[in-house]
Amino acid sequence: MAAYEGPAGTWRLKIYDTLGSTSDLCRNFALEGEPEGLAVLARRQERGRGRAGRTWISAPGNLFLSVLLRPRGLLRSPGLWSLLAAVALAETLAPLVPDAAALTLKWPNDLLLSGRKLAGVLLDSAANGSGGLDWLVIGFGVNLASAPELPDRAVATLAETAPPRPPEEVAEALLARLDQWRALAEAEGPAPVRAAWLRFAHPLGTPLTLNVGDTAVVGSFAGIADDGSLLLNTGDRTERFAAGEIAAPAKG
Numbered sequence: 001m002a003a004y005e006g007p008a009g010t011w012r013l014k015i016y017d018t019l020g021s022t023s024d025l026c027r028n029f030a031l032e033g034e035p036e037g038l039a040v041l042a043r044r045q046e047r048g049r050g051r052a053g054r055t056w057i058s059a060p061g062n063l064f065l066s067v068l069l070r071p072r073g074l075l076r077s078p079g080l081w082s083l084l085a086a087v088a089l090a091e092t093l094a095p096l097v098p099d100a101a102a103l104t105l106k107w108p109n110d111l112l113l114s115g116r117k118l119a120g121v122l123l124d125s126a127a128n129g130s131g132g133l134d135w136l137v138i139g140f141g142v143n144l145a146s147a148p149e150l151p152d153r154a155v156a157t158l159a160e161t162a163p164p165r166p167p168e169e170v171a172e173a174l175l176a177r178l179d180q181w182r183a184l185a186e187a188e189g190p191a192p193v194r195a196a197w198l199r200f201a202h203p204l205g206t207p208l209t210l211n212v213g214d215t216a217v218v219g220s221f222a223g224i225a226d227d228g229s230l231l232l233n234t235g236d237r238t239e240r241f242a243a244g245e246i247a248a249p250a251k252g
Contacts, residue, residue: 010037010175010179011037011038011039011067011175012037012038012039013039013040013041013171013172013175014038014039014040014041015041015042015043015168016040016041016042016043017042017043017044018042018043018044018045018046019040019042019044019045019046019064020045020046021045021046021066021139022040022041022042022045022064022065022066022139023066023122023124023137023139025040025066026038026040026066026067026068026124026137026139027124027137029068030068030126030134030135030137034068035070036068036069036070036135037068037069038067038068039065039066039067039068039171039175040065040066040067040068041063041064041065041167041168041171042064043060043064043167044060044064045064059143059145059146059148060145061144061145061146061164061167062141062142062143062144062145062146062167063119063140063141063142063144063167063170063171064139064140064141064167065139065140065167065171065174066137066138066139066140067137067138067175067178068135068136068137069081069135069136069137069138070133070134070135070136071132071133071136072132073186075182075185075186076132076133077190077226077227077228078123078125078133078136078228079108079225079227079228079229079242080185080190080193080226080227080228081123081136081138081228082108082109082121082123082228083190083193083194083197083224083228084178084181084182084185084193085121085123085138085140085178086105086109086111086121086197086200087105087181087193087196087197087200088174088177088178088180088181089111089119089121089140089142089174089177090103090105090111090200091177091196092170092173092174092177093111093118093119093142093158093170096158096161096162096165096170097113097158097161097162098161098162102114103118103200104200104201104202105197105200105201106201106202106246107201107224107230107246108228108230108243108244108245109121109122109123111142112156113156113158113160113161114156115154116147116153116154116155116156117143117150117153117154117155117156118142118143118147118155118156118157118158119140119141119142119143120140120141121138121139121140122138122139122141123136123137123138123139124136124137124139125137140174142158142170143155143156143157143158143159144157144158144159144164144165144167144170145157145158145159145164146159181193181196189226190226190227191226194224194225194226197224198223198224201221201224202221203221204220204221204222204223205220205221205233206220206221207219207220207221208220208221208232208246209246209247210230210232210241210244210245210246210247211244211245211246211247212241212243212244216247217232217234217239217241217244218234219232219233219234219235219239220232220233221233222238225240227242228242229241229242230242230244230246
């Protein structure tokens with residue numbers, strides 16, 4: 001599990017040949033008091049995590065990257081950071097595909113290529129005594145070289161459209177994009193982040209089915225709140241959802 005330091009501008013990038021989970025390691029560093037700005041990349045993960053307890057299958061050549069932050073000021077909402085991270089990831093990968101319009105964001109944490117899952121973002125966080133964020137870990141998984149078969153969704157890889165890029169190269173570009181978006185959000189608040197996310201999203205009014213636990217909520221996409229919550233028009237009102245999973249377009 002030996003690591004070496006890689007160049008990453010303002011980030012302290014640690015690169016490992018093999019890890020259990022980049023996010024688990026970042027979380028351990030956070031609990032030990034590690035300052036923000038740490039980035040951990042693994043060439044292979046043995047216990048990668050996805051959303052809702054799913055396993056993120058970690059094939060060699062793909063990107064497995066997690067970062068540790070200790071947000072202050074306006075950027076204390078995990079939901080806003082979810083939007084910011086997704087936008088940074090989409091903009092990083094857009095130059096690597098022939099048609100950037102084929103990249104779309106699916107709330108809350110998936111990046112799709114031609115409607116199939118290409119990448120995901122996973123957030124872990126802990127609050128401090130004043131109600132803000134003590135630390136935030138953002139994990140990124142991207143199918144750069146191959147796409148594992150999943151039983152419940154179609155998947156994609158960047159290798160379908162162009163020769164695979166080295167994970168270290170993509171990580172460097174992503175970290176730089178995170179810096180840019182963080183600076184903009186700290187200066188102007190959540191509005192530009194939200195607007196950028198919506199540019200990658202399905203159009204307003206798109207029929208959606210949202211699974212919230214065992215309940216399926218049918219409605220149409222009404223946008224994203226500044227805190228990252230999904231806005232869904234359910235007929236007589238617009239409802240806000242902080243958690244859930246978009247399953248499929250609603251029928252009719």
